[in-house]
Structure formats: C-alpha cells, structure tokens
Amino acid sequence: MPEEPIGVIGAGWVGLATATGFADLGHHVTVRDVTPERVAALSAGVVPIHEPGLAQLLEQNRDRLRFTLELDDVLESARIIFVCVGTPATYSGEADLSAVWGVIDELAGCERELVIVMKSTVPVGTGERVRRRLDERGLAHVGYVSNPEFLAEGTALANFRNPDRVVVGSFAATDGDRVAALYAPLAAPILRTDVASAEMIKLASNAALVTRISFINEIANVCELVGADIEDVARGIGLDRRLGPHFLRAGIGYGGSCFPKDASALKQLAANSGYHFQLLASVIEVNELQKRRVVQKLRDHLGSLHGKTVALLGLTFKPHTDDMREAPSLVLGSRLLAEGAVVRAWDPVARDVQRHFPDGVELAETPLEAVHGADAALIVTEWPELTELVRSEVRDAMRTPLIVDGRNMLDPTAVRAAGFTYEAIGRPSAMVTELNESRNESRLPF
Numbered sequence: 409m410p411e412e413p414i415g416v417i418g419a420g421w422v423g424l425a426t427a428t429g430f431a432d433l434g435h436h437v438t439v440r441d442v443t444p445e446r447v448a449a450l451s452a453g454v455v456p457i458h459e460p461g462l463a464q465l466l467e468q469n470r471d472r473l474r475f476t477l478e479l480d481d482v483l484e485s486a487r488i489i490f491v492c493v494g495t496p497a498t499y500s501g502e503a504d505l506s507a508v509w510g511v512i513d514e515l516a517g518c519e520r521e522l523v524i525v526m527k528s529t530v531p532v533g534t535g536e537r538v539r540r541r542l543d544e545r546g547l548a549h550v551g552y553v554s555n556p557e558f559l560a561e562g563t564a565l566a567n568f569r570n571p572d573r574v575v576v577g578s579f580a581a582t583d584g585d586r587v588a589a590l591y592a593p594l595a596a597p598i599l600r601t602d603v604a605s606a607e608m609i610k611l612a613s614n615a616a617l618v619t620r621i622s623f624i625n626e627i628a629n630v631c632e633l634v635g636a637d638i639e640d641v642a643r644g645i646g647l648d649r650r651l652g653p654h655f656l657r658a659g660i661g662y663g664g665s666c667f668p669k670d671a672s673a674l675k676q677l678a679a680n681s682g683y684h685f686q687l688l689a690s691v692i693e694v695n696e697l698q699k700r701r702v703v704q705k706l707r708d709h710l711g712s713l714h715g716k717t718v719a720l721l722g723l724t725f726k727p728h729t730d731d732m733r734e735a736p737s738l739v740l741g742s743r744l745l746a747e748g749a750v751v752r753a754w755d756p757v758a759r760d761v762q763r764h765f766p767d768g769v770e771l772a773e774t775p776l777e778a779v780h781g782a783d784a785a786l787i788v789t790e791w792p793e794l795t796e797l798v799r800s801e802v803r804d805a806m807r808t809p810l811i812v813d814g815r816n817m818l819d820p821t822a823v824r825a826a827g828f829t830y831e832a833i834g835r836p837s838a839m840v841t842e843l844n845e846s847r848n849e850s851r852l853p854f
C-alpha cells in the first residue's frame with residue numbers, strides 16, 4: 409500500500425497510539441497538539457503518559473513522526489486528518505464538543521482536498537452536523553469519516569495492531585475507501601457503515617461492556633447473600649459461547665476516561681431524543697453504588713471508621729496506566745475521609761494525586777508503608793505488586809490484619825492461611841466463613 413501522509417490532532421492516549429501505530433505501518437505522521445509542554449516533550453522523545461510499549465515504538469518510528477503546535481505543519485503534507493481531541497463529559501452528561509468544533513473550524517479554513525476522520529467519541533449526529541457546517545461554507549471538497557477507536561489504556565498499541573474490527577462510517581464511499589485502505593495491513597474485519605451507525609457502534613459497544621460489568625457486580629452482590637462464589641459463577645457464565653468470558657470481572661465498579669462519560673453521553677443523547685434509556689440509567693446507578701459497597705464491609709469489621717487508618721492500595725482506574733480519570737479510588741478516598749478515617753494511599757504510577765485529593769490523603773512510597781499501623785488494607789486497583797501483600801511482615805505491620813480485596817485479585821485460602829481476615833466482592837465473607845468454621849468445630853461428632 410502506497411505511503412499516505414497522515415495528520416493527527418490531539419496527542420492524548422488515542423492520538424498517540426493512533427499516530428505511532430500508523431507510523432509503525434510505514435506512514436509519515438504529523439501530530440498537532442495545543443499543549444506546548446506536551447509537544448516539546450514528545451519532540452524530545454519523552455512520552456507524557458504511562459502506556460506500555462509506547463515510548464519504545466515511538467522511538468523506533470522517530471523518523472516518521474513529527475510533533476507540532478501548528479496546524480499548517482499538518483496540512484503541509486497530510487490529506488487524511490484524524491481528530492483525537494478530548495470530548496469530556498459536561499455537567500449535564502452530554503459530551504463537551506468544544507475542542508472538536510474548534511478543530512473543524514480550523515480545518516474548514518483549508519482550501520485543499522481533505523478527509524477529516526473523527527476518532528474522538530462523539531454523540532450520534534455529530535458527523536451530520538459537521539457535514540452541514542462544511543457544506544454551508546462551500547467546503548464540499550472536505551470529506552468526513554467516522555472511525556471510532558476501541559483502544560483500552562494499558563493495551564492501546566496491541567489494540568491498534570490487532571483490532572477486533574475497524575469501523576468506517578462515511579458519507580462518500582471514496583472517503584471511506586481511503587480510510588479503510590490505511591487499515592488493510594492489519595487484516596482485521598473492516599465494517600463499512602453510514603456515519604450515524606458508526607457513531608452509535610462506539611457508544612453502544614461501551615454501553616454493552618458497562619452493562620456486563622454492572623450485571624456481574626449485581627450477581628456478585630447476590631452471591632454474598634446466598635453464599636455462592638462469584639469467581640466460579642463468572643467462570644460458569646463465561647463458558648457459554650453465547651456469552652464468553654470477557655468483562656465478567658466483579659469488583660468495585662468501572663472508571664476511566666471513556667466508560668463513565670460515554671455511558672452518560674448515550675443516556676443523555678437518548679433523553680434529548682425523547683427516550684428514557686432505563687437499562688443504561690440503572691447500569692450507571694449500580695456502578696455508583698458498587699464503588700461505595702466496600703465501605704460497609706470495612707464498617708462490618710471495624711465499626712465506626714472514625715480515627716481508623718485505611719490503606720488505599722491502587723489509585724488509577726485500572727492497572728498499567730497512570731490515568732485517574734473517574735477512578736473509583738476518588739469516590740472511595742473521599743467517602744473514607746468523610747467518615748473520619750485516616751487514608752494512606754499507594755499507587756506505583758498515578759499522576760498528580762494531590763490534585764485529585766486536595767487534602768487529607770497521605771501518600772506512601774510502598775504498599776508496606778501504606779499498611780503500616782493500618783486497621784485495614786483496601787485493594788482498589790489490581791496492580792500485580794499487590795500479590796506481595798500476603799506475607800507475615802505485612803500482617804505484623806498492620807494494627808488489624810484485614811484485607812478488603814475490591815478486585816478479587818488474591819486467593820482467599822492463601823490470604824486467610826497467612827493470618828489475615830479477608831473480604832472480597834461476591835465471595836464467601838470472612839464473617840460467614842468464620843461462623844461456619846466455629847459451627848463445624850461445635851458439630852464435632854463426639
């Protein structure tokens with residue numbers, strides 16, 4: 409496939425993974441971002457986000473990557489421009505499209521033939537509105553394609569390289585052809601649709617994933633009441649080929665830069681179109697409650713949390729990223745502080761934690777330092793390092809050797825054998841286990 413110079417607007421997670429991915433496929437890619445420090449860092453080969461493998465791949469493709477503040481540098485060579493700017497949620501739940509419109513208006517000033525490719529997640533109908541605005545300005549020569557991203561943080565490069573599918577929604581088939589051709593080397597299914605359907609595929613895919621997460625979390629909550637084990641239950645569900653094993657990990661709820669905002673954006677989009685999306689409304693509500701349920705588990709063991717020290721282990725919304733956007737730790741930390749607890753947090757890479765926790769959270773360098781003298785250790789993010797918790801040194805350092813595993817990452821038998829009280833999500837509770845053990849002891853045959 410002939411080399412096609414590519415432009416990328418927005419050097420965030422999606423923009424950098426996309427730019428580096430295409431450079432690695434042999435294309436010259438010019439990336440424009442409005443943040444001078446970010447452009448300077450990237451131009452110096454420094455990657456401002458924690459994404460496994462990105463710095464190495466960027467270095468390997470250095471000669472095909474250029475970072476700039478100037479849109480003209482992009483338009484100098486590129487005719488296909490990927491828009492990857494942020495579309496955060498507004499207070500009313502809608503997506504904030506101000507950055508997207510800013511870029512569209514800038515690009516609309518360009519006389520040359522161009523294809524704008526929207527990778528940022530936008531409400532359904534945005535493409536139609538962009539098309540209308542371009543046509544009103546006599547810019548029929550500027551094409552528009554919706555090409556949603558499905559990159560997960562922590563595995564973004566692998567997701568770019570081996571996508572489950574590439575979705576290309578276009579008004580003009582020729583524009584769609586040019587974008588689809590860029591992905592041909594990846595040998596993934598390419599789904600060609602109209603623009604509105606491509607936009608909906610993205611929002612609906614994320615909505616389906618969060619629905620699975622809230623579903624398994626509710627099943628987990630019922631398991632606790634009926635004495636079943638969610639890990640076995642999820643395995644049993646996942647073996648059904650009609651359902652599959654993915655996204656059935658129970659825990660303290662989903663977070664991140666995409667799921668919460670895309671779920672609320674879709675719910676709001678439906679409402680603005682006159683439809684109350686009941687299921688999604690419940691999925692979002694279940695997730696908010698799920699983040700808070702572990703606080704009750706702490707109270708069950710410690711009583712009032714006032715003056716108790718709780719180690720918050722893991723702050724990012726998931727492992728292998730430094731992203732704290734909509735991380736469950738934000739809600740948990742604030743809840744614990746509000747209950748008068750002393751909160752000592754640890755995370756291997758989380759950025760500007762103090763900005764998220766203005767006052768009251770102490771930061772520890774290591775998990776051991778965080779649990780020192782603590783009444784409980786609460787696992788919030790399943791960082792692999794936390795498997796090291798299960799040792800006598802940690803048990804003896806704690807005031808109360810209580811581990812509440814919000815990600816079911818540890819083995820209950822091993823943790824209890826090491827002398828800890830252990831609680832998890834949707835697994836037989838320590839209280840019940842201890843009660844059964846004492847009942848068994850009391851039922852000895854003689």
Ligand code: UDX
Pocket residue numbers: 417418419420421422423440441442443446492493494495496507508510511527528529530557665666
């Ligand atoms: C973004 C969107 O938020 C998400 O909806 C979409 O699904 C993918 O792209 P992400 O890459 O995580 O997600 O965003 P972020 O990390 O915030 O990066 C956005 C970048 O765009 C930032 O570096 C920002 O400086 C840049 N930007 C923002 C511009 O270059 N121009 C703007 O006008 C606004």
Ligand code: UDX
Pocket residue numbers: 557558559560561562621654655656657658659660661662663664665666667725726
């Ligand atoms: C997600 C989508 O996976 C990706 O396709 C999309 O492009 C962007 O949003 P990301 O937010 O990076 O990616 O992370 P993901 O791995 O999907 O996890 C999101 C949240 O769901 C995390 O908080 C994670 O802990 C939680 N989760 C995920 C669960 O609680 N249970 C699961 O089974 C899976």
